[in-house]
Amino acid sequence: MRPPKSRESRKQKRLSEVQEIELLESWIQNGRPESGSNPLSLPPPPKDAPVGRIDDGTFSAYAGSQRFDQLPVSQKTKDGLKEAKFTKMTEIQRASLPHSLCGRDILGAAKTGSGKTLAFIIPVIEKLYRARWGPEDGVGSIIISPTRELAAQLFDVLKSVGKHHNVSAGLLIGGRKDIDTEKEHVNDLNILVCTPGRLLQHMDETPNFDCSQLQVKITFLRLVSIYIFFPPPQHSILPVTSSLEQVLVLDEADRILDVGFKKALNAIVSQLPKHRQTFLFSATQTKSVQDLARLSLKDPEYLSVHDESVTATPNRLHQTAIIVPLDQKLDMLWSFIKSHLNSKILVFLSTCKQVRFVFEAFKKLHPGIPLKCLHGRMKQERRMGIYSQFCETRSVLFSTDVASRGLDFNKAVDWVVQVDCPEDVAAYIHRVGRTARYLSGGKSVLFLMPSEMKMLEKLQEKKIPIQFIKANTKRLQPVSGLLAALLAKKDDKKEVDLRHLAHRAFITYLRSIHKHRDKEVFDVMKLPIEEFSASLGLPMTPKIRFLNQKSKGKQVSGESSLREENYSKENLFELPRECPVTGKLEEEEEEEEEVDKDFLSAKETAHGGQGKSTEIADIELGTRILKKKKLKINVHRPVGTRVVFDDEGNTLPPLATLADRISGDGSVQLDEDRVSKRYANLREELKEEDKEDKLLDRQRRKEKRMKEKMKRRRGRKDEDDIEGEEDLSGSDGDRTNKRSKKYFDSDSDDAESKRDKDNSTINANSISLKEQEELALKLLSSMHS
Numbered sequence: 001m002r003p004p005k006s007r008e009s010r011k012q013k014r015l016s017e018v019q020e021i022e023l024l025e026s027w028i029q030n031g032r033p034e035s036g037s038n039p040l041s042l043p044p045p046p047k048d049a050p051v052g053r054i055d056d057g058t059f060s061a062y063a064g065s066q067r068f069d070q071l072p073v074s075q076k077t078k079d080g081l082k083e084a085k086f087t088k089m090t091e092i093q094r095a096s097l098p099h100s101l102c103g104r105d106i107l108g109a110a111k112t113g114s115g116k117t118l119a120f121i122i123p124v125i126e127k128l129y130r131a132r133w134g135p136e137d138g139v140g141s142i143i144i145s146p147t148r149e150l151a152a153q154l155f156d157v158l159k160s161v162g163k164h165h166n167v168s169a170g171l172l173i174g175g176r177k178d179i180d181t182e183k184e185h186v187n188d189l190n191i192l193v194c195t196p197g198r199l200l201q202h203m204d205e206t207p208n209f210d211c212s213q214l215q216v217k218i219t220f221l222r223l224v225s226i227y228i229f230f231p232p233p234q235h236s237i238l239p240v241t242s243s244l245e246q247v248l249v250l251d252e253a254d255r256i257l258d259v260g261f262k263k264a265l266n267a268i269v270s271q272l273p274k275h276r277q278t279f280l281f282s283a284t285q286t287k288s289v290q291d292l293a294r295l296s297l298k299d300p301e302y303l304s305v306h307d308e309s310v311t312a313t314p315n316r317l318h319q320t321a322i323i324v325p326l327d328q329k330l331d332m333l334w335s336f337i338k339s340h341l342n343s344k345i346l347v348f349l350s351t352c353k354q355v356r357f358v359f360e361a362f363k364k365l366h367p368g369i370p371l372k373c374l375h376g377r378m379k380q381e382r383r384m385g386i387y388s389q390f391c392e393t394r395s396v397l398f399s400t401d402v403a404s405r406g407l408d409f410n411k412a413v414d415w416v417v418q419v420d421c422p423e424d425v426a427a428y429i430h431r432v433g434r435t436a437r438y439l440s441g442g443k444s445v446l447f448l449m450p451s452e453m454k455m456l457e458k459l460q461e462k463k464i465p466i467q468f469i470k471a472n473t474k475r476l477q478p479v480s481g482l483l484a485a486l487l488a489k490k491d492d493k494k495e496v497d498l499r500h501l502a503h504r505a506f507i508t509y510l511r512s513i514h515k516h517r518d519k520e521v522f523d524v525m526k527l528p529i530e531e532f533s534a535s536l537g538l539p540m541t542p543k544i545r546f547l548n549q550k551s552k553g554k555q556v557s558g559e560s561s562l563r564e565e566n567y568s569k570e571n572l573f574e575l576p577r578e579c580p581v582t583g584k585l586e587e588e589e590e591e592e593e594e595v596d597k598d599f600l601s602a603k604e605t606a607h608g609g610q611g612k613s614t615e616i617a618d619i620e621l622g623t624r625i626l627k628k629k630k631l632k633i634n635v636h637r638p639v640g641t642r643v644v645f646d647d648e649g650n651t652l653p654p655l656a657t658l659a660d661r662i663s664g665d666g667s668v669q670l671d672e673d674r675v676s677k678r679y680a681n682l683r684e685e686l687k688e689e690d691k692e693d694k695l696l697d698r699q700r701r702k703e704k705r706m707k708e709k710m711k712r713r714r715g716r717k718d719e720d721d722i723e724g725e726e727d728l729s730g731s732d733g734d735r736t737n738k739r740s741k742k743y744f745d746s747d748s749d750d751a752e753s754k755r756d757k758d759n760s761t762i763n764a765n766s767i768s769l770k771e772q773e774e775l776a777l778k779l780l781s782s783m784h785s
């Protein structure tokens, strides 16, 4: 615990802060860059030039400076930056900070991984500092992020750069249970870093939650808003300079201004003060006048630092695209993972269900590298846990677009693999932007289906240098057979129901394509549906019924694998509507599953998805194969073939169990010793089986003999009965008959032993009878004699 400071030292500290603030204000005013100028074009100050107030009473120029310590920012911020090892500014920081520090609206655009976060974090902290905002002043600034992970990341940057400042900050994101505690403390915080939903919840529910006192920063897919309000709180000890004004910063501005976030943003903005300074940042910046009007921007400085660059993506990013048919995507992904076991790989798929299925299925196949998954339907603690684990370790992370924007994974991501095509060029830029950040390099690969080739053109038009490569199909390791085997396994209640997941993955993927507006690229009618289903390991192709009004009247192309007429409701043999795993009705699940809570929902709506509208494809699990006319032999499905697996779950060639991998190219060659040993074993096994067969045969013959014997005996007895009915009725003959009946009724092993016993009894009885007869004859003869 720090010793309490004396009154004198506190006063001293306050005075020096006031002096610093005065100096900063004067410095900022003095060196304001020309409105409309780009500080990057200004010459940098000489290396050893004095910084701040110069002897002659003037100030050093900060526009054009290259280091943080040359900026008019507080010593506390400089210390924080230095300790976090930030010394030289990046281009977007050099371009925007001189303008933002002197109170102008900013529209900042710069490539992914170029340091936009600091470009708005620094002005947020500095505004609060210069306003002398303290813990007792309440909420002064709000930072909103489209995703919880991004919010957490921004919060970390804020904590590290602002660690010497006397402001309180809180992370308010959805999925946390402690909302009541948050409500109690939210008004004590100076900076809120939050997701939009949580912020709106507080605006609606928290008593006395007052944003009119905010200095707000909103981060929505890199949309950040900072408000600094005037006049400052009355209890500020020192006079506040008149240069203070409200600031709004939007990070990932293009996304936050997207239709999907419209309602949330409007609701938030309506509760914030109108007079403000506004910053918008994104790698794919909006220039829409309408958007800017919604935010009441005043002559913003448009700073697009990489406009002249020949590429829209980082220079150190090596980008490739590869044609992969839908039904081979998982084979390709599996092969990719197996051949990059020492890399950190981020894999993008379209829907939560796909992410879950691929993750759960691949996990069971043990590829030899840790696997993780991230999507909006996971519990918050797990999401954050996965995010931090992926930051730390070499692994493969399967994710939806929830991880596509803003995230800066601590240890560099080596590869970004886009298994499913991004929805547009901007989404592509943000996804690949998770690698090759700041000064590091990175690689990306995009799987494109033949029907999606138009996307390649679109990317190239937007200055994205993608190299088109051909897949080496010889090295492709098919996985669909393994998946089929996994799905065929009996359901263990404790285990994840893979078949259900595969089914949902199938449905949600097709629906995401169906709902897409860009039919040039995304056309569900061009997809090989049955092959896709088989590639997921599904034993049958789930039936699909489109309720789409538009597609009802539409002619389905002859090439298409979809035949809507085959999906009429009367023909369907419907499965129970309740999901066996979640217990939810299928409609409920379908409704929820594509809503990637704080992210994808926006995208869906943006593309015309209207929740439970009639445009949504209604897809149901079928119990028969769809296509009646042509049945194709699917080479990926192990029909009637015995599949051999090794310990890791890989399929092996038929003779692999008898052979060793000898050749360098990985081909399998026979090992004579192992083969002869194997045959010797087989011979032994056959001999054993032969012995057993013979034994069985002997037993059968014995049984048969016994049957005949009994039959004969019964015959004799019947004759005896007819001859001497009075003597023997109800005697041994009857008993023997009963016993023999019992004997022939039984066919079990137990019965067999019983049968032996009974036989011995029968024999014993028959002998004693004979003896008795002999005895009787003897007696009679002796009597006669």
Ligand SMILES: Nc1ncnc2c1ncn2[C@@H]1O[C@H](COP(=O)(O)OP(=O)(O)OP(=O)(O)O)[C@@H](O)[C@H]1O
Pocket (backbone or CB within 6 Å): 085, 086, 087, 088, 089, 090, 093, 110, 111, 112, 113, 114, 115, 116, 117, 118, 222, 282, 283, 405, 406, 407, 408, 433, 434, 437, 438
């Ligand atoms: N001036 C700097 N000096 C050194 N490293 C920096 C500097 N600025 C930012 N970085 C580092 O660069 C990386 C990328 O920064 P940041 O996350 O701010 O990028 P971004 O432009 O916001 O990317 P995206 O568009 O993907 O969100 C981070 O690891 C950050 O710590």
